[in-house]
Amino acid sequence: MSTWIRDAWIDPVKLTRLSDIRRKELRQAAFAVLEREGIAGATLEKVATQAGASKGIVLHYFRNKQELFEHAMREANAVLCNAVVARLKRARTPMERLDAVIEGNFEEHLFLPPLCHAWLSLCAEVPRDEKLARIQKVIHARMRSNLLSGLRFLASPEVAEEIVLGITALIDGLWLRLGLQPGSVSREQAVHQVKNYVAGRLAMRQPAPVRTGSARLSARGVGPPMGS
């Protein structure tokens, strides 16, 4: 409720300041409506009302409904992504990096049913919206990269890749569970669950040839590898 405003103000460039603010307001409103109404019930009128504006204004800032919701998805993702990145910055060891990603994905002020509902509705549209699909792809790529940045040092490339799939699936699945039955899974449970998964997988003697000559640092701290 405040983060984006900061961005707009601190930034010395004024450019289309007002325009940017409106757009942000609107995609937030769009997301809010999505939370309550789902994709089928998310009408331009409702979005406008939610934003305290008229319907016309929505189409003034976004070419059409699709575009609006595409931006809504970007926005939502950015928030979640920031949570992860912030934690990642503080991580020192590979294992800490892993935990950062995991915990970041269940930030308690984000791991909530409404957010999940909106996210679900958006996901359900991916197959019919090229743009949404692309965004999804980017999101997943970043997630993978974040996970790999820690996992690289903890498992062979093949196994790491496998664990990445496992972690992402687990995370998504836990979110889904939350959306389907609010209250059935707490943030702590979720984190616990994924961490246990990782522990279990890392403890297994790896079925494939473990040695591939790649990075060797062992789980202990490594410190500086953090780039951005």
Added chain:
Amino acid sequence: MSTWIRDAWIDPVKLTRLSDIRRKELRQAAFAVLEREGIAGATLEKVATQAGASKGIVLHYFRNKQELFEHAMREANAVLCNAVVARLKRARTPMERLDAVIEGNFEEHLFLPPLCHAWLSLCAEVPRDEKLARIQKVIHARMRSNLLSGLRFLASPEVAEEIVLGITALIDGLWLRLGLQPGSVSREQAVHQVKNYVAGRLAMRQPAPVRTGSARLSARGVGPPMGS
């Protein structure tokens, strides 16, 4: 394309025979439309066309749109559930029961993007449809029960419960992955993934007091090898 017809014919009760057939046709059509169009695009007209009938007939057999799609969800779930149950019948050991559930959830003629898309759309509506929520609850309860029927003998109740959550989340997550990026995960990969998860979890020395005096059978055919 044949299963349901059998049910209707074999059953000695003729009652509203034709009516039942129509209803089944229609909820199947509804599901098919859902696969292509998503919840927002799934109109009564399209469902009728898909079923080769007129729009009126749809509302003749279902009170309204909601009811139609609720039945569509039941139908879809029944199919998936049957796959699991069939495998479960053949299972002999606890571990085999576990595998039955896992493999049944990724049956190759079911683990397909379109089916997933429809399922996703339905899930996205759960928060706004009391009936759908209830159905979901039932589905999950059965899944849990099925898993527990094997898991009971492989871990303490607490741990078993935890693993149930993990497995269901993983399964859902893998389905979601399939829907979001068709082709990014094969049936074999998915099964492999979940089985590895189970193996990893079962191999862990259990963090909580392991002894609860409960069932002891030590999964014949799998139990001990994993031990560290």
Added chain:
DNA sequence: TCAACAATTGACCAATGGGACAATAATATG
């Protein structure tokens, strides 16, 4: 102060959707 420009609104429109219904065809029943 006045024009140029952006923001914002509200009216309007054609298309569509869900649902009601009366009319018609089929089918069963006695």
Added chain:
DNA sequence: CATATTATTGTCCCATTGGTCAATTGTTGA
């Protein structure tokens, strides 16, 4: 065969929706 019941269609209605547009209201800057 006549009648009651069920299946099916097509039409009609009204609310809603995405989207366009001209008109109005600030804002800014010279």
